[in-house]
């Protein structure tokens with residue numbers, strides 16, 4: 001299975017650091033999975049403005065292609081202004097609503113305050129529900145204090161939660177292979 005690990009920001013480095021840690025833990029549980037990181041910072045973004053997809057630049061079309069090609073996703077996001085970064089929302093807006101349908105997704109996020117973990121519950125999860133993703137029941141929210149100066153995660157509890165997230169994600173990914181992506185409705 002091809003899993004896309006999305007670093008959903010063009011600012012900062014802790015989000016990417018969590019993603020690399022999750023990648024290692026997923027590999028521990030299933031070494032056969034093909035894990036690829038997509039760093040939004042590596043692409044030149046354009047605002048989604050309703051034009052046909054062919055009229056966007058190569059980078060935007062490449063992002064869409066990578067999402068379509070994947071069988072599952074880890075979405076990593078920092079918290080910006082009590083929400084997700086605009087560039088991540090813009091990326092979701094580029095995708096056809098069927099792109100992530102019935103595919104497994106786990107969320108990791110990082111913020112500068114402890115209180116903003118609910119951004120995942122109240123904002124990110126509803127978007128993924130709209131896409132009809134198989135969102136794992138566990139997500140991991142980290143705070144800046146969980147990292148050392150080199151952005152290594154130094155909190156044991158966070159490591160355990162990331163391991164558990166990886167374990168459940170791998171199970172969801174295996175389950176999703178038995179769920180037909182062909183629907184009986186037209187939505």
Ligand SMILES: Cc1cc2nc3c(=O)[nH]c(=O)nc-3n(C[C@H](O)[C@H](O)[C@H](O)COP(=O)(O)O)c2cc1C
Pocket residue numbers: 011012013014015077078079080081082083110111112113114116
């Ligand atoms: C524009 C901006 C807005 C932010 N808003 C919030 C916020 O509302 N809540 C919060 O917990 N952290 C906020 N932060 C902190 C980021 O979430 C934090 O910088 C990020 O998780 C990654 O850390 P890093 O920049 O050291 O990689 C904000 C950071 C920026 C740059």
